[in-house]
Structure formats: structure tokens, C-alpha cells
Amino acid sequence: MECQKCKKSLSKKGSHFICQGPCQGTFHRNCVKGLAADMKAGKNRIYCNNCEEEEGSDDDEPDAEEDTCDLQKMLKDIQKKVGAIPELKVHLDVIKHSISLLSDKYDSLIKEHEQAKDKIAKLEKSSLNTTNRCVYLEKCNLALEQKLNEYEQSSRKLNIEIVGVEYLPNENVKDIVTKIGDEIGVSSHNIEWVKRSRPAKQGAKPSPIIIGFKASGVECRNKWLEKRRQMFEKSITSNMIIPGGSVNNRIYINEDLIPTTRALLWNAKKQLHGVCKYIWVTNGKILVKKAEGEKTIWLRSQSDISDLMK
Structure with missing residues (x-):
């Protein structure tokens, strides 16, 4: 009997490999490729190399067909996706153009924002300067008004006013003042002029009588103001000064104020x-x-x- 692989005679006493496949051949163990490795690994080998290849090829046919279908499907998917690339490129170009426009717009907005910030800062500074200027001018204006008021008031430093004296037509104001002076015990010699401050209105309170003293009559004026308390003590009224008067108003002496x-x-x-x-x-x-x-x-x-x- 000879080996189906090498065609050499088989030893009668030696250990041989008998294929259980279609060939039913007998082989030297060394002539069966991979037999030693399978035995060492503990695998039970029943086919020779030829029968094993035929068995494997039959079993792999369905897998090969399935792999072919999968490859075709993958190829179609790839072709479909590759076909969409031009359209995607157009979309990408549009997006790129839009992003470019937005970037330019953003840069423009940033520039305008910085310019606006500079303008606002300048306006705030200008507003602060204007406010400070206005405050300064208000203070200057107030100081000027006070100076003018003080000057106008100082022009009346030689004057006094008598309030509450009834007004009668064709009155002699100087005689009225002299009589009031006699009542409180002050002299009328240093009086330079006497007048009603304004025309009396029908039904209104009588207007004050203004007395202007001479420049040398400062002491006399001050004496009148010192003696005005006696007007209260004596309760001097208008009808006591003006004979035939119908008003009994109390008479007061004040400084002539602006x-x-x-x-x-x-x-x-x-x-x-x-x-x-x-x-x-x-x-x-x-x-x-x-x-x-x-x-x-x-x-x-x-x-x-x-x-x-x-």
C-alpha cells in the first residue's frame, strides 16, 4: 500500500492517517499538512488536505455570495454619497460665503461699537464739563444776584417805612409822619422826603409810607427804629393819627426792604x-x-x- 500524497509505500508497522472524506485515502502523517499542529493542539483531524479544501469551499459559497451582496450594497452607498458631494460642495460654498459676510458685518459692528464708545466717552466728558460749567455759572449768577440785592438794599439804608396809616385824598404825608414822630418822641428834622410807596387801590390795605432821611440823619433813622416798640406799647392806630379817619389799623415802623x-x-x-x-x-x-x-x-x-x- 502506498501513500496517496507522496506515492511511497507505507510501512506495515508505522502509524498512518486514514482520511474519512470522499477520497478514503491513507497517508503518511508527515504528508498531511497541518496534521502535527492539529494533534499537538488536541484537534481531531478526519480529512486530508484535499478533502478539507473541498469541504471548506462548499461551506464558504453562501458566505462569499453574502459578502458579494454586502460589497455591492456598500458600493451603492458609497456611490450615492459620492454623488452628493457636488451638492454638498455647493452648500459649503454658500455657507462659506454667508460666514464671510457675517464676519465682515461683525467686524463692521465691532468698529462701529468702538467708535460709539469713543463718542459716548467724549459726550460724557463734554456733559460733565457742561454740568460743572453750569454749576459754576449758577453759583456766579447767585453771587451776582446777591451782590445786586445787597447794593439795591444798601440804597435804602437811609429809609424806613410806616405801615397801617389810612389813605385819604389830599393827605399831607409829611404832617402825618411828623405827628407819628411826636407820638413816639423822635425828631423829624433830618427827614429829606416822604411819600406813599404806591397808589392806594379801592378796598385794599393802605400802601406804606416811605421816609427818606438825609445822609447826616443816620442816627435819627436809627432812633425811629429804636422807638418803634413804643408803637406797640401805646397801641397807636391810624385813626389816632388821622382825624376823621375810619380805620383803626395798628401802625408799624419797619426797615424799607426791597x-x-x-x-x-x-x-x-x-x-x-x-x-x-x-x-x-x-x-x-x-x-x-x-x-x-x-x-x-x-x-x-x-x-x-x-x-x-x-
Whole structure:
């Protein structure tokens, strides 16, 4: 008997490999490729190399066909995706163009934003300068108004006013003033002029009588103001001074104040009531004192009243 592979005779005593496949051949063990490795691995080999290849080829046919179908499907998918590449390229170009436009627009917006920030900073600085300038001008204007008021008030430093005297047609104002002076014991020799401050209106309170003293009559003017307390003590009224008068108003002697100072005095008495114990006028200046022993404060404007109210 010979080996189906090498065609050499087989030893009668030797160990041989008998194929259980279609060939049913007998082989030297060395002539069966991979037999030693299979035996070493513990595998039970029943086919020779030829029968094993035929068996394997039959079993692989369905897998080969299946692999062919899978490859065709993959090829179709690849072709489909490759066919979509031009369209994707167009979309990418559109997107790229849009991004480019947006980038340019963004750069433009950033530039405009920076320019706006610079303008705002300049405007804020200009506004601050304008505000500071306005505050400065307001202070200058207030100081100027106070100076003008003080100057106008100083022009009346030789004047006083008498309030509450009834007005009668064809009155002799100088005689009325002289009679009032006699009542309180002061001289009328240094009086330079006398007049009603404004024409009397029908049904209205009689307008004050303004007395202007000579430049040398400062002491005389001050004497009139010192003696005005006697007007209260004696309760001197208008009908006591004017014979035949029908009005019994009480008569008062005050300093001759300009309208601004008079309004400030009225506001001070109204707004500082309960805040300042003493409010009075001396030489055209409105003075206040919160309490006995406190510092005397000169009110020049409404802001001074507001500060005291705080």
C-alpha cells in the first residue's frame, strides 16, 4: 500500500492517517499538512488536505455570495454619497460665503461699537464739563444776584417805612409822619422826603409810607427804629393819627426792604417756624438764631433757608 500524497509505500508497522472524506485515502502523517499542529493542539483531524479544501469551499459559497451582496450594497452607498458631494460642495460654498459676510458685518459692528464708545466717552466728558460749567455759572449768577440785592438794599439804608396809616385824598404825608414822630418822641428834622410807596387801590390795605432821611440823619433813622416798640406799647392806630379817619389799623415802623429781601423774610418766618427762635432784620440783612446763645446766621438766599431746614 502506498501513500496517496507522496506515492511511497507505507510501512506495515508505522502509524498512518486514514482520511474519512470522499477520497478514503491513507497517508503518511508527515504528508498531511497541518496534521502535527492539529494533534499537538488536541484537534481531531478526519480529512486530508484535499478533502478539507473541498469541504471548506462548499461551506464558504453562501458566505462569499453574502459578502458579494454586502460589497455591492456598500458600493451603492458609497456611490450615492459620492454623488452628493457636488451638492454638498455647493452648500459649503454658500455657507462659506454667508460666514464671510457675517464676519465682515461683525467686524463692521465691532468698529462701529468702538467708535460709539469713543463718542459716548467724549459726550460724557463734554456733559460733565457742561454740568460743572453750569454749576459754576449758577453759583456766579447767585453771587451776582446777591451782590445786586445787597447794593439795591444798601440804597435804602437811609429809609424806613410806616405801615397801617389810612389813605385819604389830599393827605399831607409829611404832617402825618411828623405827628407819628411826636407820638413816639423822635425828631423829624433830618427827614429829606416822604411819600406813599404806591397808589392806594379801592378796598385794599393802605400802601406804606416811605421816609427818606438825609445822609447826616443816620442816627435819627436809627432812633425811629429804636422807638418803634413804643408803637406797640401805646397801641397807636391810624385813626389816632388821622382825624376823621375810619380805620383803626395798628401802625408799624419797619426797615424799607426791597421785594427780594421782603419775600425772603416772609419765607424765613414761614419755613423756619419752630426751627429758629429768633428771626429779625437789621440794616437790610435777615438774621436768624436757633436759640439763645447760638450763632447768628445771615440769610442771603432761599438755599440758606433750605440748609437750615436740613
